[in-house]
Amino acid sequence: xxxxxxxxxxxxxxxxxxxxxxxxxxxxxxxxxxxxxxxxxxxxxxxxxxxxxxxxxxxxxxxxxxxxxxxxxxxxxxxxxxxxxxxxxxxxxxxxxxxxxxxxxxxxxxxxxxxxxxxxxxxxxxxxxxxxxxxxxxxxxxxxxxxxxxxxxxxxxxxxxxxxxxxxxxxxxxxxxxxxxxxxxxxxxxxxxxxxxxxxxxxxxxxxxxxxxxxxxxxxxxxxxxxxxxxxxxxxxxxxxxxxxxxxxxxxxxxxxxxxxxxxxxxxxxxxxxxxxxxxxxxxxxxxxxxxxxxxxxxxxxxxxxxxxxxxxxxxxxxxxxxxxxxxxxxxxxxxxxxxxxxxxxxxxxxxxx
Amino acid sequence: xxxxxxxxxxxxxxxxxxxxxxxxxxxxxxxxxxxxxxxxxxxxxxxxxxxxxxxxxxxxxxxxxxxxxxxxxxxxxxxxxxxxxxxxxxxxxxxxxxxxxxxxxxxxxxxxxxxxxxxxxxxxxxxxxxxxxxxxxxxxxxxxxxxxxxxxxxxxxxxxxxxxxxxxxxxxxxxxxxxxxxxxxxxxxxxxxxxxxxxxxxxxxxxxxxxxxxxxxxxxxxxxxxxxxxxxxxxxxxxxxxxxxxxxxxxxxxxxxxxxxxxxxxxxxxxxxxxxxxxxxxxxxxxxxxxxxxxxxxxxxxxxxxxxxxxxxxxxxxxxxxxxxxxxxxxxxxxxxxxxxxxxxxxxxxxxxx
Numbered sequence: 183x184x185x186x187x188x189x190x191x192x193x194x195x196x197x198x199x200x201x202x203x204x205x206x207x208x209x210x211x212x213x214x215x216x217x218x219x220x221x222x223x224x225x226x227x228x229x230x231x232x233x234x235x236x237x238x239x240x241x242x243x244x245x246x247x248x249x250x251x252x253x254x255x256x257x258x259x260x261x262x263x264x265x266x267x268x269x270x271x272x273x274x275x276x277x278x279x280x281x282x283x284x285x286x287x288x289x290x291x292x293x294x295x296x297x298x299x300x301x302x303x304x305x306x307x308x309x310x311x312x313x314x315x316x317x318x319x320x321x322x323x324x325x326x327x328x329x330x331x332x333x334x335x336x337x338x339x340x341x342x343x344x345x346x347x348x349x350x351x352x353x354x355x356x357x358x359x360x361x362x363x364x365x366x367x368x369x370x371x372x373x374x375x376x377x378x379x380x381x382x383x384x385x386x387x388x389x390x391x392x393x394x395x396x397x398x399x400x401x402x403x404x405x406x407x408x409x410x411x412x413x414x415x416x417x418x419x420x421x422x423x424x425x426x427x428x429x430x431x432x433x434x435x436x437x438x439x440x441x442x443x444x445x446x447x448x449x450x451x452x453x454x455x456x457x458x459x460x461x462x463x464x465x466x467x468x469x470x471x472x473x474x475x476x477x478x479x480x481x482x483x484x485x486x487x488x489x490x491x492x493x494x495x496x497x498x499x500x501x502x503x504x505x506x507x508x509x510x511x512x513x514x515x516x517x518x519x520x521x522x523x524x525x526x527x528x529x530x531x532x533x534x535x536x
Numbered sequence: 537x538x539x540x541x542x543x544x545x546x547x548x549x550x551x552x553x554x555x556x557x558x559x560x561x562x563x564x565x566x567x568x569x570x571x572x573x574x575x576x577x578x579x580x581x582x583x584x585x586x587x588x589x590x591x592x593x594x595x596x597x598x599x600x601x602x603x604x605x606x607x608x609x610x611x612x613x614x615x616x617x618x619x620x621x622x623x624x625x626x627x628x629x630x631x632x633x634x635x636x637x638x639x640x641x642x643x644x645x646x647x648x649x650x651x652x653x654x655x656x657x658x659x660x661x662x663x664x665x666x667x668x669x670x671x672x673x674x675x676x677x678x679x680x681x682x683x684x685x686x687x688x689x690x691x692x693x694x695x696x697x698x699x700x701x702x703x704x705x706x707x708x709x710x711x712x713x714x715x716x717x718x719x720x721x722x723x724x725x726x727x728x729x730x731x732x733x734x735x736x737x738x739x740x741x742x743x744x745x746x747x748x749x750x751x752x753x754x755x756x757x758x759x760x761x762x763x764x765x766x767x768x769x770x771x772x773x774x775x776x777x778x779x780x781x782x783x784x785x786x787x788x789x790x791x792x793x794x795x796x797x798x799x800x801x802x803x804x805x806x807x808x809x810x811x812x813x814x815x816x817x818x819x820x821x822x823x824x825x826x827x828x829x830x831x832x833x834x835x836x837x838x839x840x841x842x843x844x845x846x847x848x849x850x851x852x853x854x855x856x857x858x859x860x861x862x863x864x865x866x867x868x869x870x871x872x873x874x875x876x877x878x879x880x881x882x883x884x885x886x887x888x889x890x
Binding site: 353365395408433440450459484485487490 | 694700857
């Protein structure tokens with residue numbers, strides 16, 4: 183399907199955490215290929231007015247008719263809402279680009295990171311294109327570039343995941359916990375973090391299963407077979423699909439850390455051939471969506487707090503493994519709400535618009 | 537050398553962060569084999585009174601004579617102090633057990649974790665026994681037990697290291713940073729963590745090279761060749777020496793996290809044979825200094841904040857790697873001031889005393 187010269191773009195979930203970043207990205211673009219930009223949300227948010235590229239835009243309620251005339255519909259909603267409504271958008275003539283987990287592993291739905299597999303946007307038997315999970319996405323621009331040159335074979339990954347991966351609820355909880363422990367001698371013998379949260383009146387129920395302030399939590403997502411979490415299996419299965427390496431060996435450990443925004447990953451990647459650090463650097467420097475921040479002499483390396491709000495993926499601490507042949511160790515930081523979610527979804531739409 | 541029935545124990549650096557934990561451990565023991573316990577510190581701290589097992593004990597100044605009559609001297613001081621004074625203690629007749637980095641890789645100094653290689657305390661040509669780095673130590677009780685059963689071959693490790701690994705200065709800095717960001721919408725676009733620290737008047741100079749509150753910092757220790765840090769090389773070299781596997785393959789990425797006490801490690805360990813999860817559990821359950829906390833159904837797993845002040849190493853999230861043969865992934869938490877420092881040093885002394 184060829185899109186018209188001024189296609190209509192819809193944002194479903196326009197008032198949510200990722201939808202808000204999406205509008206922020208659209209407002210920050212020098213130019214956009216869109217004619218109408220239609221904001222869609224739950225009936226509760228319908229009627230709300232949001233400024234998009236200087237013009238006031240009124241949010242409309244999610245309904246089949248809301249997709250009439252839409253060329254591309256971006257879905258930033260929970261899995262079950264996408265599962266129901268993306269096919270409806272397609273029936274009404276739109277291409278659905280979905281940021282939920284509902285369709286990612288469907289063999290008839292491409293899973294796209296434009297730097298890695300842009301051409302797959304055109305192979306969409308169901309009319310749906312999926313956007314990867316934010317943890318996987320945080321390393322894909324960097325890994326895709328290396329894979330293209332050197333042939334990726336194995337991946338051992340540990341994550342340092344931000345609270346905003348659990349939505350606004352996660353951010354609010356982390357802020358509340360930090361406020362509750364501030365000024366207290368906790369995290370030491372005789373100063374229990376969990377007790378400080380209870381004393382401050384915080385509800386025991388938390389999106390993180392354990393205190394997150396002054397702590398790390400080795401659990402993200404839901405429970406899967408054999409001790410794995412859904413997040414860890416997504417890193418494995420989505421990496422394989424995006425990179426087109428069905429036999430890629432992957433082990434991931436996903437850990438939540440008290441960071442508000444930006445996921446980080448410690449990556450141990452083995453290739454089909456030797457990868458000298460200088461060659462890896464050249465590959466990263468040639469990739470426009472990757473920023474190399476790696477100067478041990480000046481102690482320059484990326485940290486998540488410094489990458490917040492940035493579009494590129496930051497890469498540093500690049501080392502050739504001392505004992506593992508053909509293997510690089512490096513550290514990568516990517517804003518999980520931007521490249522990890524809204525930005526990549528929007529880039530898929532830009533790719534479709536040509 | 538056989539020790540007398542009531543050997544004299546000296547603690548050098550008795551007023552420091554680790555020395556204080558050492559006295560806390562001694563005070564918490566049901567019984568101790570020592571006759572005199574002598575507290576030694578810099579002349580600045582001499583004369584200070586500290587209660588040890590119910591009796592007031594006066595700190596004496598570091599001098600050659602301070603070691604007269606001492607059977608075992610525990611050193612919790614910086615590298616350069618140990619390098620100078622441990623040999624003096626030996627000259628005066630003591631066995632020196634050193635918690636600094638000064639002697640760890642000396643081939644004539646055993647590097648001891650009592651659960652793993654206790655017998656080596658008796659092979660000490662220089663009269664010195666070294667205590668490992670806290671990051672390495674955090675996983676040694678668990679890894680040593682697995683190695684004994686299954687034969688360790690390869691190790692890929694990512695750390696989540698606490699601020700107290702950088703001493704009291706590190707703890708104070710983290711508390712100050714947490715207080716500076718509390719109640720502020722930072723770590724999001726338009727809310728910079730570094731600016732919040734500056735606005736709160738915190739000095740730019742920090743032991744962590746970058747903000748640690750609401751951040752993680754992929755740098756610990758000093759710069760070594762080819763992009764590696766001293767901490768990462770310690771994990772490699774000390775693991776090889778303690779486990780007695782000179783050819784062990786190791787890649788470590790050391791990352792500081794905003795946790796006060798207790799180091800955590802995500803471990804990807806490959807063995808000479810298949811290790812079913814149930815067999816790994818049995819090995820951990822049989823190791824008295826390891827606590828198994830691993831029940832995915834109840835979302836039970838260790839976190840550093842919950843392990844503070846505990847003597848054992850906590851292990852959870854045990855999974856058989858899906859794509860790597862003979863490989864386990866697991867998560868381990870150990871109090872870096874206890875097992876990671878004072879406790880292991882003290883256990884070496886207990887081993888010497890029989």
